Amino acid sequence: MSAPVADAAEAPAAGKxxxxxxxxxxxxxxxxxxxxxFIVVLALGLLAPFVLDxxxxxxxxxxxxxxxxxxxxxxxxxxxxxxxTLGQGLFVxxxxxxMGMYLKLHEAGPGNxxxxxxxxxxEKLPAFWEPFRNPVVAIIGVIVLPIIVATVLGxxxxxxxxxxxxxxxxxxxxxxxxxILLIGQQGYTGGTNGLTNFGSFFGINLFEANGQRKLYFVTxxxxxxxxxxxxxxxxxxxxxxxxxxxxxxxxxxxLGYDPTVIKTIAFxxxxxxxxxxxxxxxxxxxxxxxxMLDIVPSIELVIAVAVGGRYSLAGAVIGAVVVxxxxxxxxxxxxxxxxxxxxxxxxxxIAFLPRxxxxxxxxxxxxxxxxxxxxxxxxxxxxxxxxxxxxxxxxGGAPVLIPGQGTPEAKEAV
Amino acid sequence: MFGKSWRRLAPLAxxxxxxxxxxxxxxxxxxxxxxxxxxxxxxxxSLSGTMAISEVTVRDSELxxxxxxxxxxxxxxxxxxxxxxxGASDWPTFAEKAKKLITxxxxxxxxxxxxxxxRKAMLPVFEGNKALLWYPVQYEGLEQSPxxxxxxxxxxxxxxxxxxxxxxxxxxxxxxxxxxxxxxRTANKxxxxxxxxxxxxxxxxxxxxxxSTEVSTIVNKVQQAKPDVVFNTLNGDSNVAFFKQLxxxxxxxxxxPTMSVSIAEEEVKAIGTEYLSGHYVAWNYYQTTDTPAxxxxxxxxxxxxxxxxxxSDPMEAGYxxxxxxxxxxxxxxxxxxxxxxxxxxxxxxxLPEGKVTIDGATQHVYxxxxxxxxxxxxQIKEVWASDGPIKPDPFLKGADYPWAxxxxx
Numbered sequence: 001m002s003a004p005v006a007d008a009a010e011a012p013a014a015g016k017x018x019x020x021x022x023x024x025x026x027x028x029x030x031x032x033x034x035x036x037x038f039i040v041v042l043a044l045g046l047l048a049p050f051v052l053d054x055x056x057x058x059x060x061x062x063x064x065x066x067x068x069x070x071x072x073x074x075x076x077x078x079x080x081x082x083x084x085t086l087g088q089g090l091f092v093x094x095x096x097x098x099m100g101m102y103l104k105l106h107e108a109g110p111g112n113x114x115x116x117x118x119x120x121x122x123e124k125l126p127a128f129w130e131p132f133r134n135p136v137v138a139i140i141g142v143i144v145l146p147i148i149v150a151t152v153l154g155x156x157x158x159x160x161x162x163x164x165x166x167x168x169x170x171x172x173x174x175x176x177x178x179x180i181l182l183i184g185q186q187g188y189t190g191g192t193n194g195l196t197n198f199g200s201f202f203g204i205n206l207f208e209a210n211g212q213r214k215l216y217f218v219t220x221x222x223x224x225x226x227x228x229x230x231x232x233x234x235x236x237x238x239x240x241x242x243x244x245x246x247x248x249x250x251x252x253x254x255l256g257y258d259p260t261v262i263k264t265i266a267f268x269x270x271x272x273x274x275x276x277x278x279x280x281x282x283x284x285x286x287x288x289x290x291x292m293l294d295i296v297p298s299i300e301l302v303i304a305v306a307v308g309g310r311y312s313l314a315g316a317v318i319g320a321v322v323v324x325x326x327x328x329x330x331x332x333x334x335x336x337x338x339x340x341x342x343x344x345x346x347x348x349x350i351a352f353l354p355r356x357x358x359x360x361x362x363x364x365x366x367x368x369x370x371x372x373x374x375x376x377x378x379x380x381x382x383x384x385x386x387x388x389x390x391x392x393x394x395x396g397g398a399p400v401l402i403p404g405q406g407t408p409e410a411k412e413a414v
Numbered sequence: 415m416f417g418k419s420w421r422r423l424a425p426l427a428x429x430x431x432x433x434x435x436x437x438x439x440x441x442x443x444x445x446x447x448x449x450x451x452x453x454x455x456x457x458x459x460s461l462s463g464t465m466a467i468s469e470v471t472v473r474d475s476e477l478x479x480x481x482x483x484x485x486x487x488x489x490x491x492x493x494x495x496x497x498x499x500x501g502a503s504d505w506p507t508f509a510e511k512a513k514k515l516i517t518x519x520x521x522x523x524x525x526x527x528x529x530x531x532x533r534k535a536m537l538p539v540f541e542g543n544k545a546l547l548w549y550p551v552q553y554e555g556l557e558q559s560p561x562x563x564x565x566x567x568x569x570x571x572x573x574x575x576x577x578x579x580x581x582x583x584x585x586x587x588x589x590x591x592x593x594x595x596x597x598x599r600t601a602n603k604x605x606x607x608x609x610x611x612x613x614x615x616x617x618x619x620x621x622x623x624x625x626s627t628e629v630s631t632i633v634n635k636v637q638q639a640k641p642d643v644v645f646n647t648l649n650g651d652s653n654v655a656f657f658k659q660l661x662x663x664x665x666x667x668x669x670x671p672t673m674s675v676s677i678a679e680e681e682v683k684a685i686g687t688e689y690l691s692g693h694y695v696a697w698n699y700y701q702t703t704d705t706p707a708x709x710x711x712x713x714x715x716x717x718x719x720x721x722x723x724x725x726s727d728p729m730e731a732g733y734x735x736x737x738x739x740x741x742x743x744x745x746x747x748x749x750x751x752x753x754x755x756x757x758x759x760x761x762x763x764x765l766p767e768g769k770v771t772i773d774g775a776t777q778h779v780y781x782x783x784x785x786x787x788x789x790x791x792x793q794i795k796e797v798w799a800s801d802g803p804i805k806p807d808p809f810l811k812g813a814d815y816p817w818a819x820x821x822x823x
Contacts, residue, residue, distance in 0.1 A: 056514055056517040191594070193534045193595070194535075196509075198538070199542065285509060286538055286539070339462050
């Protein structure tokens with residue numbers, strides 16, 4: 001799914017109609033390698049549930065994909081919109097708890113209160129729980145609640161032109177407040193324990209191999225759909241405006257656009273993806289608790305996107321999968337010291353790969369010629385075959401608005 | 415001189431190294447030996463995060479028990495092979511690692527957990543996979559999973575006897591202080607029901623978020639309320655701040671004593687004896703408990719981990735769990751979960767806290783309640799004990815607890 005890395009090559013090509021007709025010109029385009037990669041990844045994704053052990057490895061992989069769903073939203077808000085959202089846990093929580101409440105009520109059966117309420121002395125189901133008996137309401141909640149919260153917050157905050165670190169701190173503070181609320185209201189939320197102990201998810205038995213496969217396909221399907229939709233968003237006029245705001249908000253304002261609206265929409269989209277990811281995590285890991293949404297996990301979500309490459313949606317997917325997979329492996333092999341490896345991974349990537357894993361290709365492409373030049377080696381220049389498609393423009397020639405290819409100043413403008 | 419270009423190419427070196435670290439590692443665990451002359455058992459405690467300081471000690475005592483059993487020839491003639499995982503003080507991680515131990519390592523049983531939240535997160539995993547968990551810490555009761563054995567105290571073996579003791583001592587006015595999570599809240603619910611039935615008065619009930627050290631408000635309230643005793647269910651770092659502030663406010667155990675249920679020898683060492691000496695604690699075991707089995711346990715623990723180490727109730731309960739499971743397996747003649755559960759009923763062995771009997775109906779153990787007084791040397795001296803081991807009653811349904819009838823539904 002590394003397609004967006006190809007944006008650099010794709011965008012200029014899209015701008016110019018193919019100069020020569022025929023199937024060859026249509027197939028052999030600069031983005032061909034990325035299309036091949038995308039198809040290979042899809043094929044691997046289809047194979048995964050039949051290769052991975054459905055009792056353990058497959059649910060773990062499904063969990064990574066849930067984090068990838070959250071990640072693509074962060075890549076949109078942060079990488080494309082310049083909004084560093086350090087509090088995505090809030091939205092993960094809105095989705096996770098909406099789903100958890102439904103599953104808990106489903107488990108308790110009609111007329112009963114969830115088990116933790118009776119421990120905490122709550123005998124009657126609170127009114128705000130009641131609608132979540134209905135699965136449709138729960139799913140609507142997963143989508144609508146984050147939109148409401150993000151829109152209200154966005155309109156208030158972006159109108160006041162709160163940006164950068166202030167915005168990051170604000171999102172973080174809201175997440176912390178949400179977590180304190182959840183922990184403090186044990187009788188209504190399950191407190192620190194969170195909501196756990198569910199056996200099924202919309203008729204899927206979570207303890208059966210086939211149930212886990214179904215859950216995987218649901219999650220992978222949702223990721224694919226969200227990923228492709230966000231690709232459309234990024235490529236649209238709206239996506240270009242968002243990049244323009246990231247790189248020069250005042251200029252966009254002077255051109256007559258309202259950055260508040262555009263940023264709020266992007267923030268709300270990232271909130272919904274986080275919420276959907278959060279809702280899917282619940283049946284996959286079997287629990288939703290405040291510790292999963294707290295400040296540190298929220299920062300870890302952002303780090304995963306940074307590791308993968310925040311300027312690229314595919315990078316966010318790669319980052320979420322790589323970071324969580326590394327976490328699983330390190331902690332299984334070195335239970336006493338795995339946190340050091342995790343830290344080394346973060347430091348290594350941030351120090352050496354400022355554009356993340358997805359930025360390796362452009363980084364190497366730019367780096368090799370410079371290195372060779374310094375070493376005094378000259379390569380024979382390539383020339384496009386006569387009659388073939390036009391050679392991709394040199395990397396430096398890409399328009400400023402292309403993700404990951406912005407001006408150096410713009411890239412740091414978070 | 416090639417700074418910039420080298421930096422751009424560095425990923426080429428970084429990535430393969432990281433991939434090797436991850437792949438190389440995972441190769442080891444997948445190719446682990448599963449020879450049939452050992453029995454794998456899982457140990458799942460937090461080795462990182464806030465709970466690590468407490469849980470590492472339980473893991474250590476469980477490893478000691480495994481080592482001792484192996485020296486005596488193992489279980490069913492096979493050596494025990496511990497598989498250690500890190501719960502990372504994170505409840506979903508506990509569930510994930512429990513699943514890994516059960517499905518990937520195919521362990522015969524798991525010893526693990528400390529916080530109630532971690533147990534609640536693991537419960538569906540063990541029930542769904544029909545595997546066994548031995549949980550070694552005192553807890554809030556109101557639970558009885560068919561796939562969990564509870565070797566720590568339930569409420570009628572710790573909190574209720576502590577209240578009986580306070581009532582005997584004529585302490586009528588109680589102030590409740592606790593961390594904000596399920597154990598203190600449920601414990602306080604029970605205490606309030608008890609107080610109502612026994613003519614005690616609750617002067618206040620205050621909670622601190624886990625790990626918070628903002629205790630001055632609470633200390634002020636305690637000072638103004640002037641209770642006969644503070645019932646303390648704070649956990650972890652909050653205790654350090656609470657006892658220091660209490661002392662600096664001039665409140666010593668002579669003015670207002672405290673009864674703590676989460677402070678054991680290990681915590682006394684961490685908080686500082688000068689703040690705690692003279693205060694009360696309620697447990698089922700102390701390092702000073704006078705039994706032959708305890709003498710051996712304390713000596714063996716110090717020999718293995720260092721002479722400055724102390725032993726505490728949860729450590730002892732973890733150590734017991736390994737022995738109790740081993741006895742049940744020997745009796746069943748197999749490690750099969752259902753057979754072990756069936757065989758466990760009525761098993762009696764001499765352990766550091768005295769004779770320990772498994773109650774098959776509740777899968778809890780009989781425990782003697784002990785009230786201790788913290789001394790200047792950091793050791794805890796027993797000042798009161800129940801008449802022999804108390805039968806576990808996690809739901810307080812028994813005839814002895816009529817006041818508790820409204821607590822569980």
